[in-house]
């Protein structure tokens with residue numbers, strides 16, 4: 634039985650973690666039924682009782698592959714062939730910092746058993762999130778099951794037909810998570826459609842049609858800023874950073890996807906405290922839409938990443954070609970308008 638699914642706290646920020654990060658490698662091991670192996674941390678250790686992907690610390694001079702094969706042999710008694718990277722998560726705990734480098738296990742031989750007295754659980758992928766795991770594992774679970782691309786829609790022009798057609802193409806091209814954003818003309822309160830960019834567009838009407846298209850394609854859809862509009866169309870809610878600090882509690886039920894745009898560690902902590910399912914962090918690079926606003930770069934992103942446990946998309950001048958690097962810095966994936974909108 635899974636434990637209380639409440640994620641463990643990242644820790645007391647008053648206690649500064651050490652400067653050097655511990656390198657940890659862990660494996661995603663499948664059985665013939667597609668279930669994934671979790672092991673339970675034994676008593677007397679840090680994070681005792683939580684479930685994790687089997688693995689451990691790299692020793693000096695060891696490659697990640699060799700370290701993981703050794704750990705899996707020591708802990709489980711199996712011979713494993715280490716495959717592709719899934720995600721590498723930088724995470725700060727109260728007394729330590731680590732980088733959790735998670736790899737797929739391509740093949741393995743032997744019978745997996747807890748050689749160190751640890752419990753084992755073979756878990757169907759959709760149930761991973763119901764196990765209590767260390768904070769660094771939440772982005773790993775998201776990377777295994779949730780979309781790596783988050784399309785942010787550009788402001789609709791007067792010709793909403795072609796905007797909808799482009800959305801349809803994006804969905805046909807594999808987009809599975811969409812942020813319906815109105816480029817500034819639709820106020821975040823939803824009180825009125827103002828003039829300016831996209832003015833005159835029936836935004837609620839367009840949201841209704843766009844949400845229907847997304848649902849038909851099996852894609853998540855989130856509406857910018859307006860909880861009422863999101864609720865009316867069965868969509869998730871994407872908060873702007875300015876809204877985050879004004880809200881005292883989660884503005885939608887736990888079954889509704891909640892996301893936020895964040896720029897600072899304070900924004901991220903507010904998003905985490907509100908119970909956001911994921912956040913978008915940027916801008917990663919300087920972009921034509923924000924000239925003169927320098928990007929935070931991958932190191933800046935990783936520094937923000939390690940302070941919270943929620944899955945993060947990086948945004949700002951990124952495209953599909955950046956996905957591998959994004960994952961290596963702990964991002965769930967990339968969010969973008971230009972590179973993911975077919976005719977941009």
Ligand SMILES: Nc1nc2c([nH]c(=O)n2[C@H]2C[C@H](O)[C@@H](COP(=O)(O)OP(=O)(O)OP(=O)(O)O)O2)c(=O)[nH]1
Nearest residue numbers: 657659678679685686687688689690733767769770
């Ligand atoms: N193997 C593994 N370790 C994880 C995961 N998530 C996570 O935060 N960790 C942390 C727990 C430990 O601090 C570290 C792994 O080191 P280890 O397994 O050798 O742990 P340990 O008890 O010997 O070390 P310690 O940290 O208690 O000193 O990484 C995960 O999914 N798998």
